[in-house]
Every structure is written in structure tokens, then in C-alpha cells.
Amino acid sequence: MRDRPDSFDEGLLRPALRAWGVEARTLDYAPVGFGDYHWIADRRWFVTIADVRRRDVDDLALAMDTASALREEAGLGFVVAPLRTTEGATLLRLDRHRWAMSVFPFVDAASGRFGEERPAGERAAIIDLLAALHTTRPPLSTPPRPLHLAGRAGLEQALQDTRPPWSGGPYSEPARELVARHAGTLRRRLAEFDRTAAVAGEPVVTHGEPHPGNVLGAGERRWLVDWDTVGLAPPERDLWLVAEDADDLARYAAATGRTPDPRVLELYRLRWALDDVAEFVQWFRAPHGRTADAELSWTSLTGTLEALASEDRFPPLATPPDPRSERHGEEEQIP
Numbered sequence: 001m002r003d004r005p006d007s008f009d010e011g012l013l014r015p016a017l018r019a020w021g022v023e024a025r026t027l028d029y030a031p032v033g034f035g036d037y038h039w040i041a042d043r044r045w046f047v048t049i050a051d052v053r054r055r056d057v058d059d060l061a062l063a064m065d066t067a068s069a070l071r072e073e074a075g076l077g078f079v080v081a082p083l084r085t086t087e088g089a090t091l092l093r094l095d096r097h098r099w100a101m102s103v104f105p106f107v108d109a110a111s112g113r114f115g116e117e118r119p120a121g122e123r124a125a126i127i128d129l130l131a132a133l134h135t136t137r138p139p140l141s142t143p144p145r146p147l148h149l150a151g152r153a154g155l156e157q158a159l160q161d162t163r164p165p166w167s168g169g170p171y172s173e174p175a176r177e178l179v180a181r182h183a184g185t186l187r188r189r190l191a192e193f194d195r196t197a198a199v200a201g202e203p204v205v206t207h208g209e210p211h212p213g214n215v216l217g218a219g220e221r222r223w224l225v226d227w228d229t230v231g232l233a234p235p236e237r238d239l240w241l242v243a244e245d246a247d248d249l250a251r252y253a254a255a256t257g258r259t260p261d262p263r264v265l266e267l268y269r270l271r272w273a274l275d276d277v278a279e280f281v282q283w284f285r286a287p288h289g290r291t292a293d294a295e296l297s298w299t300s301l302t303g304t305l306e307a308l309a310s311e312d313r314f315p316p317l318a319t320p321p322d323p324r325s326e327r328h329g330e331e332e333q334i335p
Helices: 010-020 057-072 120-134 152-160 172-181 183-199 246-256 262-285 292-309 323-333
Strands: 027-030 037-041 045-051 099-105 204-206 215-218 221-224 231-233
Touching: 010 027, 010 037, 010 045, 010 099, 057 099, 120 204, 120 221, 120 246, 152 183, 152 262, 172 183, 172 262, 172 292, 183 262, 183 292, 262 292
Parallel strands: none
Antiparallel strands: 027 037, 037 045, 045 099, 204 231, 215 221
């Protein structure tokens, strides 16, 4: 996040780091990512503070444990996993209600930016990492990631409440007007998602967000960071963010023996957009100010809604065939 967290006492950081055996001399705020807050300690450790009012802390702990197991037990060296405290935990609660902390090794490498285009060679390198991840036996801690919209209830409530004023902050009324203008598009896209969700296939261990902002690179080496949403899901959950052409998909199929389903790739692309809209709408209905993060959220909300309204950028998802009809047809051909 670009803005420092409200109501967080940064004086808690140094004492908390002692749980990892770290006596930090320097702590510098790192305005990167979106959702959590980060500091760099002595250029050796990357400290992440999560606001667990906005997520399930038990789920986050499972994700951190899974990332640790993928690196330490499965031997996936590209996983930038959380370090364990002296008592073996990957996540430390700083208080009862809001803040939790994890610590990672600091990797001195450059990341990309979400949404930027990657050349074919870079995509190939990431596809190879995903193929290795997807063919790894899931650690016991790996949480399931069902194909649903995390913020759907809030989004549907917002669609019903477009007449009363929204009063959370400076973007509330503009957001209400924007949602009202795109209400038909959102309802149509939600219906498409519901019709198509049944096509998703067998799950594997997925990263969840392998976009350029979560890939670090130095020379020929690549690492994946931000494992908060690691979990069991169809491989297309990751691949839609990386693969851009048939060669990319063929490379993945050759490495794994599994051919990605184009329908599921588009389904996950739609889910990402709808989840983004739901998150930004929730943000603007809640108390907020005119901050750098709020401005970025507003730009992202308007761009995503414009994309969803465009059939060129988001072609309608094809309704999948009824598998019962397919099986019936096969049965009729059996002599």
C-alpha cells in the first residue's frame, strides 16, 4: 500500500521481530503492493503487516504454512516463503482484533507492474515455474480455493442500494453513480459467471496471483512472492494471468500433460474483474479519504467497469454444454 496503515503503532515492529530472533537497526516503510503493509528491516528481512479484519486470519495462517512447506519440504526454490518464528509460527498476531505479521527474506531483485505486457521469454520462464508448482504434491495445509466471488454479497447489496446517497468519503457518491450506470453490465456478467462456473476442472496447488507485480527477477532467476491466496484450484486460476497465446499454453501442456481449457481461462479472468469491482465498491462505501490508494482504487474501478461493458475486451462467455447431454449422446452410440 502507498499509504501507511491507520491506527497502527509502528513501535510494535521491533519488539515483534524478536520472535524471529531479529534485532533490527533500520526499518523503512515500503510503499508496494495492494492490501497489506510492508517494511524492510536492515535490507535483510521483508516485514508484512496484514489487517485481519478484512480476511480470515486462520486462512492466512494456512497460506503462510503452505508457502513455507512448498519451499522447505517440496524444494521449490522460487517460492519466497515466510520465515518461522523461534516457536515455529509463520504468522504472529500483534493484537486480538486487527494486525498480524509475517517476515520474509529480503530478495534484492526487481518486480514488474500489474497489467504490463511480458515478452515471450519472460512468459515462458513463469509458465515453467507454474508447471513445477502445479505438479507438486499439495502440502496438508493447502486451503481450497473454490470458484466463487469473494465480495459477491456486498456487490449485490450495492446494486440494490444505488438510489440512497453513499456517504463514506469523497469517492462514495461518484462510485454510487458509476455503479448505477453499469448496473445492467454487472448483473449480466454475474449471470455469465454463474452459467459457466461448472466447467472448472481438477484442482492443483495454485499461487493465485502470478501477475508481474508478484514476480521478482535478477538475471535469469525468477521468484514468486505474495502467497496469501495460495490454494487448491484448477490451473487456469494462475494461467490466465500469464499465458497470452497458443505457444504459452502448449508449453504448459508439454510440461504437465494437462491442456488448459480456454473457457476456464476466461472464467477466471471474469472472476478477477468482478472481485475487483466488489472490493473497490466496498472500499468506497466505507469511510475513506482522498489518499493515493483511494485514487488508485478509483482509477481501477472505472477502468474495470469500462472493460466489463465492452464485448471486445470481455466477450460473453459461451454457455457450456450440459455434460449429461454429452454422456447421453455417447451412450446412444454404444452398440
